[in-house]
Amino acid sequence: QKEVEQDPGPLSVPEGAIVSLNCTYSNSAFQYFMWYRQYSRKGPELLMYTYSSGNKEDGRFTAQVDKSSKYISLFIRDSQPSDSATYLCAMYSGGGADGLTFGKGTHLIIQP
Amino acid sequence: AAGVIQSPRHLIKEKRETATLKCYPIPRHDTVYWYQQGPGQDPQFLISFYEKMQSDKGSIPDRFSAQQFSDYHSELNMSSLELGDSALYFCASSLGSGRYEQYFGPGTRLTVT
16 A cells, blocks of 8 residues: 555546545655646646645645544635646655655646 | 756667766755656655755665765766666755755656667
């Protein structure tokens, strides 16, 4: 079993809908939680990061972390066709370990 | 804003050949990370450098080596290439070591034939 599980999709929703993307994880050492957006043939782009449990909002994006359930979410409000991409969750434990642990990514399609 | 630069963007090599990938971090960033992303896979951490010293090591094969130079750019050297090495190779950079805020470059697509 992978440390981070993420449904690969594809997830197809109409423009303007609220999108919910989720990841679960098994390693309780993870302290930082990130969401990256990756367009086809491009590098991952850091969208948001959250430390420990709680919510963080940035424009149309809201990240939620529930450490007790080992579950994180990214919500996108008023979704736009330009939001169509693969969204990867990533996690970091710190403590001398440098590498991020990624989910497989969810392919999101926003239909105009 | 300046981003991470990687070169070349595409590389085709034959089995058993060698390849060198280059990464130029965001200005003032002192830490570089290398990741490998196979087809349909998530990025896997290979190795990282901080202030020209290896900082952490992930699932990097012994056939691969890397270093960071005085201007903070980094090179990933890959020898005895195998078909399974075909992947996207990303470099990321951060300010300070052991950082969760890692900014990725566009990647180098390596194809081994």
